[in-house]
Amino acid sequence: MTTRTWQNPLRDPRDKRLPRIAGPCGLVIFGVTGDLSRKKLMPAIYDLANRGLLPPGFSLVGFARRDWADEDFGQVVHDAVKEHARTPFRQEVWDRLAEGCRFVQGSFDDDQAFDNLAKCIKDLDDERGTAGNHGFYLSIPPAAFTKVIQQLARTGLADQKADEWRRVVIEKPFGHDLASAKQLNKTVNDVFPEDSVFRIDHYLGKETVQNIMAIRFANQLFEPIWNANYVDHVQITMAEDIGLGGRAGYYDGIGAARDVIQNHLLQLLALTAMEEPVSFRPETVRAEKAKVLAATRPVLPFAETTARGQYSGGWQGGQKVPGLVQEGGFAKDSKTETYAAIELAVDTRRWAGVPFYLRTGKRLGRRVTEIAVVFKRAPHLPFDDTSTEELGQNALVFRVQPDEGVTMRFGSKVPGSTMEVRDVNMDFSYGHSFTESSPEAYERLILDVLLGEPSLFPKNDEVELSWEILDPILKAWTTHGKPDPYPAGTWGPESADQMLARTGRHWRRP
Ligand SMILES: NC(=O)c1ccc[n+]([C@@H]2O[C@H](COP(=O)([O-])OP(=O)(O)OC[C@H]3O[C@@H](n4cnc5c(N)ncnc54)[C@H](OP(=O)(O)O)[C@@H]3O)[C@@H](O)[C@H]2O)c1
Structure with missing residues (x-):
């Protein structure tokens, strides 16, 4: 007969009765001008902030081709939140979130833009205490997945140092058939270990x-x-x-x-x-x-x-x-x-x-x-x-x-x-x-990314x-x-x- 030792659930970090608040971190969204980002991702981030589930220094970095300043990006997030968020708008929550909004302009094949992104992330670690913990959300056309992953590898943004995490979130469709899915898995796993890869199936x-x-x-x-x-x-x-x-x-x-x-x-x-x-x-x-x-x-x-x-x-x-x-x-x-x-x-x-x-x-x-x-x-x-x-x-x-x-x-x-x-x-x-x-499904999933909880990702x-x-x-x-x-x-x-x-x-x- 096997015996089991009793475990105090309060000591188990996975205990769901404790509030699930993300530790210090930031999220970079590629494709931030897109439909998905405006209707689902930005509102979900606000809803998480409104529920008190994001850390105080949380930072949201938008990466896109538009010629925007941080304030322009902040205004876009603001409008998306006002239109699509699930929870009521609260000025103090928004003000705190807006402090952490940054924008990096560039195209996916623009090395300089990714170098700027790396600098922006380093600055956020110093200024807002994001502690080297960053997620990269690829809300972009599937044809661009490989290029962005390569850029994250080239700039060292994908490197995981001790006590820091780097995670990549990939939207569907993941491949066009078995061969292309295998190829994409290889490209992703050459750069990010599987436990840092979050493939979205929002269902x-x-x-x-x-x-x-x-x-x-x-x-x-x-x-x-x-x-x-x-x-x-x-x-x-x-x-x-x-x-x-x-x-x-x-x-x-x-x-x-x-x-x-x-x-x-x-x-x-x-x-x-x-x-x-x-x-x-x-x-x-x-x-x-x-x-x-x-x-x-x-x-x-x-x-x-x-x-x-x-x-x-x-x-x-x-x-x-x-x-x-x-x-x-x-x-x-x-x-x-x-x-x-x-x-x-x-x-x-x-x-x-x-x-x-x-x-x-x-x-x-x-x-x-x-x-x-x-x-x-x-x-x-x-x-x-x-x-x-x-x-x-x-x-x-x-x-x-x-x-x-x-x-x-x-x-x-x-x-x-x-x-x-x-x-x-x-x-x-x-x-x-x-x-x-x-x-909303995206609230749960983005929070799981920030917590490093991959159960709901294929x-x-x-x-x-x-x-x-x-x-x-x-x-x-x-x-x-x-x-x-x-x-x-x-x-x-x-x-x-x-x-x-x-x-x-x-x-x-x-
Ligand atoms: N929309 C949905 O409801 C939905 C649902 C499920 C899954 N998805 C998936 O989510 C992803 C995004 O979908 P979406 O509907 O938001 O697409 P979208 O509206 O076409 O947006 C694509 C985004 O990618 C950016 N982009 C494209 N090429 C770029 C480049 N070379 N350099 C920099 N930025 C570039 C675009 O920026 P510009 O503004 O500069 O063009 C835009 O922000 C796709 O993988 C899609 O399959 C979407």
Whole structure:
């Protein structure tokens, strides 16, 4: 028998009951004039400051091509915060944050600009006590990742001295396929050790996504039936109601599968299907995710187990909306999909024979992200056939967004003198059950970067395993046919419905 020594949780630096305040540090954002920086990163930094989670001398350095002084940059951050921050604006918090705002002008291939950045960081260490601890957030086009990493290496900004840290944060997409992801991992890991690399998958910062682990592993109710004996199939959906709008140029050549399935949906699959980690330490959670991704494979033949589409004009929310081609910016003969659905198998004892269906698309019926675990029917129903005509399959649905919570669907007696059974829903909603509002995903993730807590960031092997799953499908799609059209406001092309109908199943209409 093994004995365990008792550990005082108050002595454990990972104890989550202690407030998680970052130590002395600064953050450099590359691409600070971009959309992501203005709408998410700067507001998240302010929200952290407002919650008292940043250290007193915290410094925010913007790097971009504009001819700005520190004050101009400060004004841009101010405007972004006023427009997009989650928490109320407080002048004293802003004043403190503004004192630490610096701007460095330059392009990524400009050595002098990076030398200026190195000097700026040294000055901040001296003036504001950032103590040599700095994060570098690459909120820039993926084509520029390598160049910036090389510049950080050249200037010594990536060097970790004793008692200091240097961390790099990399936005998605991480690679275009398996080969490019491996190459990028190599480029990054040649400069930064893996524990200093934070690959952003902002879905992992969402409360509802972390709740998958809480629901599964904190309760006795679900885990005994979380396997092929009881689960019929799993559907993971991320549906958007918006079209490409101004992002057509970025999206053409990437498509729905690379943009969403490779990262967000495969991470959701991993959290849903993984085994219980021995602890919530980063290395153990990530190891379990990698294990289940290694056991996951696409199902053949792809003509029957995948579907892809491109939206045409249609109606959405009572409004007529244009199709992809009319919106402009997309090559007319482009094969890039705006809808993708795939079937995956997880070759483990727990999941043998249980299909995992993943789908995502633009201009679909509703904006919704959910994971639906759909259970097998009861083996025997002691009712008249007509009594259960409206009884579907039991389901547990994690509602990731927008109406965050969990729904359980099961059969219940319809009031009246006959025994008629119909599906009903039991709902848990974050908004009703908790008074605290959820932090934005980027708040949680940026704080984790500053704390050096990598659990919610996919590791190099997870990223490569995800591309390994998707690559054969993408390859088959480039050599066979075109995406099927689907009218805006619907739930995708008919081929997606046929994909499930072949096995007598159907997609949920959330
Ligand atoms: N936007 C989102 O909601 C979103 C969501 C998920 C992931 N991402 C990822 O986040 C990253 C940034 O996205 P974004 O939408 O913010 O992009 P964006 O609006 O196009 O911004 C790109 C930024 O990079 C800068 N930049 C480009 N080339 C440069 C160069 N040679 N030298 C210096 N600066 C240069 C631009 O500066 P200038 O102003 O000088 O051009 C701009 O600040 C991308 O990797 C994207 O895939 C974005």
